Amino acid sequence: MSAGVTPLDVGKRIKAKVARPAPEPGDAAWQIEPQAGRLDLEKLYAARLQAVRARPYLATALFALHLVESWQVPTMAVDRYWRCYASPLFVERTPVEDLASVWVHEVSHLLRDHHGRSDRLARDLGMTGRDDRLRMNIAADCEINDDAFGEGLVTPVGALTPERLHLPEGQLMEDYLRGFVFDPRKPGLAWLDCGSGxxxxxxxxxxxxxxxAGLTPQERDAVRFRVAEGIRARPGDAPAGWRRWAEEAFHPPQPWRQLLGAALRSAVSGPGSGGDYSYGRPARRSTGLPGVVLPSLRRRPPRVSVVIDTSGSVSDDELGSALLEVAAIGRAVGGRHDQVTVLSCDAAAQTVQPICRAAGISLIGGGGTDLRTGFAAALRTRPQPDVVVVLTDGQTPWPAVAPSCRTVVGLFRRPVRYNEGNPDYRPDAPPTWARVVTIG
Structure with missing residues (x-):
């Protein structure tokens, strides 16, 4: 710290997330000399070792961080290249136990890609101001701190938690960002700075x-993979937030609405879909056959039959999602709702309904599931559909023979499928002749 820095400057640089409250005049903290010693690496390394003992699955990430001494950083912070900046003054006045918690907190920002997610939010929502980025930092802290401490890690004084901001626990940064309104006058928040990470x-x-000493993108991905691998190997040792993160690291969530829409568009544009012969406009080949009129192949809006699983295993939320998909299907066929029919099916097929709007569709059912009857009813409609779309949880028998038209299956996600009467029960997977998209 350069000469001429006042105690007031020092107080402003103390981050409220982990630091003690700002000292009062006369407090011993004011007696720290601006030219205090350099960064206490031994103390920081001891704190990192304590963090590794408390959270062994984070060891790879904690040892991948490169320490950088900085008198400008308020406390400790990280950049997107996996460098950890530490203030010598903050390290000197903070106990080892608290520093261990700060190590875990800072590396969590990098593992959970808060810098990349913040950039995407800024781009999508137009959040470019300094207050907006501070809100993102606060929301990211809430995502980490709701289950970061305890079990060997102390909760630092002033740590930002969802409880402190009157927000529910267990949510993601994006959810907290919507629920938190930033007040720049609120003490203890305006000086929060965890860095670009x-x-x-x-x-x-x-x-x-x-x-x-920065990590390349490939090295960062390798660290994340090793940490996720460690969490999945011993899932009982990690909080729910970390287990969710590890699962997504191995199986990133897919944009299922786009996938379902792409599958439908591919089906309705395939050969034979929405095509029929018509004498309304004779084929050009007729000129070579005097006295003979040949029909021409004309395109028309494809006909789509939607079979919705209304059995008792499908929740009301999933049925509401199914209605949203029906409306999207109507838009995908050019707004020709007369070309889309909806069929409710549990153990038996119900009435076939043409759609005018999604809100007017009545979904009937609530019993067992046998979508074979739904397929049969859909194929009996006249004129026959070009595409059958099935929205189901998958706990159903499937037709043994592929229908005569293309099939798209929207599968509601089920973490575990079981039968209480048969512990070895495994439901039949959707058939190979169907295009399957997992919903949710």
């Missing part, structure tokens, strides 16, 4: 992409 905005005191 938390909100995606480069700081003047960071070394940047050309600086030394």
């Amino acid at each position: 938390a909100d995606g905005v480069d700081r003047p005191w960071e070394l940047g992409p050309e600086g030394a």
Whole structure:
């Protein structure tokens, strides 16, 4: 710290997330000399070792961080290149137990890609102001701190938790961002700064992409994979938030609405879909056959039959989602709702309904499930559909023979499928002749 820095400057640089409350005049904290010793690496390494003992599945990530001494950073912070900046003053006045919690907190920002997610939010929502980025930092802290401490890690004084901000626990940064209204006058928040690793905005005191000891994108991905692998190997040792993160690291969530829409568009545009011969416009080949009129193949809006599983195993939320998909299907065929029919099916097929709007569709059912009757009823409609779309949880028998038209299956996600009377029960997977998209 340069000469001429006042105690007031020092107080402003203490981050409320983990630091003690700002000292009062006369407090011993004011007696720290601006030219205090350099960064206490031994203390920081001891704190990191304690963090590894408390959270062994984070060991790879904690040891991948490169320490950088900085008098400009308020406490400790990370950049997107996996450098950890530490203030010598903060390290000197903070107990080892608290520093261990800070290590875990900062590396969590990087593992959970808060910088990348913040950049996407800023792009999608137009959140470009400094207050917006601070809100993202606060929301990211809430995602981490709701289950980061305890079990060997102390809760630092002033740590931002969902409870402190009157928000529910167990949510993601994006959810907290919508629920939290930032008040720049609120004490203890305006000086929060976890670095670009938390909100995606480069700081003047960071070394940047050309600086030394940063990790390449491939190395960052390798660290995340190793940590996720460790969590999945011993899932009982990790909080729910980390288990969810590890599962998504191995199986990233797919944009299922786009996938379902793409599958439908592919089906309705395939050969034979929406095509029929018509004498309304004779074929050009008729000119070569005097006295003979040949029909021409004309395109028409494809006919789509939607079979919705209304058995008792499908929730009301899933049925509501199915109605939204029906409306999207109507738009996918050019707004020709007369070309789309909806069929409710549990153990038996119900009435076939043409759609005018999704809100007017009545879904009937609530019993067992046998979608074979739904397929049969859909194929009996006249004129026959070009595409059959089935929205189901998959706990059903399937037709033994592929229908005469293309089939798209929207499968409601089920973490575990079981039968209480038969512990070895496994439901039949959707048939190979259907295009399957997992919903949710």
